Amino acid sequence: MNIALIGYGKMGREIEQIALERGHTILFKIDVDNKDVLTAEEFKQVDVAIEFTSPHSAVDNVKVCLAAGVPVVIGSTGWYNQLPEVKKYCEEHTGGMFYASNFSLGVNLFFELNKKLAQLMANAEGYEVGMLEVHHTQKVDAPSGTAITLAEGLFENYPRKTKWVSQVADQPTEELLGEEVLPILSLRKDPAPGTHMVEYRSASDRIVITHEAFNRRGFATGAVLAAEYLQGKKGIYTMADLLKL
Numbered sequence: 001m002n003i004a005l006i007g008y009g010k011m012g013r014e015i016e017q018i019a020l021e022r023g024h025t026i027l028f029k030i031d032v033d034n035k036d037v038l039t040a041e042e043f044k045q046v047d048v049a050i051e052f053t054s055p056h057s058a059v060d061n062v063k064v065c066l067a068a069g070v071p072v073v074i075g076s077t078g079w080y081n082q083l084p085e086v087k088k089y090c091e092e093h094t095g096g097m098f099y100a101s102n103f104s105l106g107v108n109l110f111f112e113l114n115k116k117l118a119q120l121m122a123n124a125e126g127y128e129v130g131m132l133e134v135h136h137t138q139k140v141d142a143p144s145g146t147a148i149t150l151a152e153g154l155f156e157n158y159p160r161k162t163k164w165v166s167q168v169a170d171q172p173t174e175e176l177l178g179e180e181v182l183p184i185l186s187l188r189k190d191p192a193p194g195t196h197m198v199e200y201r202s203a204s205d206r207i208v209i210t211h212e213a214f215n216r217r218g219f220a221t222g223a224v225l226a227a228e229y230l231q232g233k234k235g236i237y238t239m240a241d242l243l244k245l
């Protein structure tokens with residue numbers, strides 16, 4: 001498969017390694033200094049593009065791919081407020097896209113565990129629930145896309161909570177949280193590939209589930225598997241399609 005990497009940073013480099021190990025060819029490595037390649041005619045030789053840049057550039061990059069008829073795997077997070085617009089653009093161009101706030105198999109199992117625990121806790125009295133996510137200091141968005149997906153999964157099965165609020169460590173807020181609010185605490189330190197924790201705490205005990213990534217290999221492998229899945233397809237896909245969850 002001929003792949004274009006859009007964003008050749010920490011994730012782009014990790015994905016390159018996995019893609020080569022799996023026998024694929026990297027046709028283009030696109031970053032800020034050679035962005036014009038994205039619009040070039042030869043870009044059409046690409047079977048799938050894999051986009052890991054930033055919340056600010058993801059949507060424009062995805063639209064260029066879809067307009068060129070190149071299916072795109074989107075790893076960038078922090079742009080999901082524009083998801084309806086991007087889905088519409090994809091449909092209008094009869095394109096193919098695959099997006100995930102987290103491409104790791106372990107995290108996607110963790111999403112399911114979180115939903116199941118929320119279901120079990122829904123009728124338990126005396127517990128208060130909160131989330132913590134820890135990432136490296138260069139991460140632009142807070143809370144992480146993964147934490148937001150976890151929050152949405154919890155809301156599905158835990159009717160007492162209906163919205164989340166972001167709390168950033170070392171920046172205390174005076175805001176009083178209503179009963180319906182799920183606090184998500186974001187902590188930034190180095191090195192930290194990504195930790196997510198959901199905690200139910202009562203006066204006498206606490207129940208905690210945690211996912212901790214040791215490195216970026218899990219995300220990168222998932223992104224390459226997503227690209228293999230997307231090749232030759234039209235439509236909009238997520239990890240639930242790939243993993244048949």
Ligand SMILES: NC(=O)c1ccc[n+]([C@@H]2O[C@H](COP(=O)([O-])OP(=O)(O)OC[C@H]3O[C@@H](n4cnc5c(N)ncnc54)[C@H](O)[C@@H]3O)[C@@H](O)[C@H]2O)c1
Nearest residue numbers: 007008009010011031032052053057076077101102103219
């Ligand atoms: N979905 C997942 O599983 C997952 C996992 C890890 C990271 N992420 C997300 O992926 C994104 C990238 O993460 P990273 O750790 O590789 O960051 P990074 O900062 O190491 O790399 C991003 C690269 O994108 C480049 N870039 C920025 N704007 C660009 C543009 N307009 N066109 C082309 N290249 C551009 C930067 O120069 C940089 O080299 C972030 O949004 C991060 O939150 C998602």
